[in-house]
Amino acid sequence: MPSSRHFRSFLVTSRDWLARRGLLEAAVLLSLFALAGSTWLFVEIADEVREGEYQHYDDLVLRALRSPEDSALPRGPDWLLQVARDVTTLGGFTVIILITFGTVGFLALRRKWHTCVLVLASIAGGAVVSTLLKTFFARSRPAVVPHLVDVASLSFPSGHSMLGAITYLTLGALLARTTADRRIKIYCLGLAVMLVFLIGLTRLYLGVHYPTDVLAGWCAGIVWALLCALVARWLQRRGAVEKETPAPPGGR
Template structure:
């Protein structure tokens, strides 16, 4: 399956998922998907909360900032890719602002549970899930361009997917989000990343003389 077709299918599925979730949220009653997934995560022992507290920091502002800066450094030192640096920075920074706007527009309150970490914003979509998806999907995209091996690309995709999943799971386990908040964050994050990947590819096609090569 071509990359463009994969992106298209992912966008369609994400939009469908968002519509489903938003309709359910607007009914102002518990969602079956929230109850089912929350019941599953309730089996996670409390002794693992410190581990998930550490995992959730990969989606915090500080974690996103550190990982993002490391990736920007790689794009500069290894690839001399100023387009890539700009796209990565804009996608993450503007994605974070878009998340704030979406939360205020949708206005969903946090779960009425004891929050295991401090939170001070509304609930849907999860900022950790959305911005984390944007960053780690973007990193996977740039790294996968480095390898022709399908096996290497699968491992990169698996690594990024695992990080994104664990960040989202941590938000539910720590009682600060409904599962549907996380799923909504994933969907918005995928659509947002796909848009910026399209912009990046269009710029590289428009300005072929600025295409990057690895620096030795």
């Protein structure tokens, strides 16, 4: 039977063969399709929200998450409310700052200085975009059910959902670009997607956002994260951002 070394040599040869035919750029093509699709979906949602087309469905979902007897009581066990409050803070400004600087510190220890700058610029730029969108659409917070956490800003798009998507998807993509180990790439991106999804759901459960707010926040965050990932890939090819770290022996 062929040794693992021969098998890895075969995989490398196959990868080179595919690269010469441009098939390894399929990931970039899929990213562009996702970018276009997310942009289109955000525009469609925003247009319908401004016309009030989805208001009935937005209210229906929020009511469905509350007790029929008392709209101030969320459905589910008592502990679920505290879990939702804890999870939703992952999309809050304070936690985002802590995670961002923690990641920058990790990259600095690995002497990936250009990637540090790219992370900071990506998340700071995304925060500015989120604020501008909220100001432009100026949608009021839901009034159909009582809020279970304090909120002060405007509603559309969901800032927690958008900033969470911007931060975790951007960090997941950029961190994945710092390694050639496929398992680590999948872990980083999978964890990012899970966090973004849970943060959005908590905003509905707590009654502080409409479903269209959350969906639009996800779309806008995905668009920004994909743009940052494509920029990072382009800069890596030009040598402006550090190359991937080779996978350890036995890595996939």
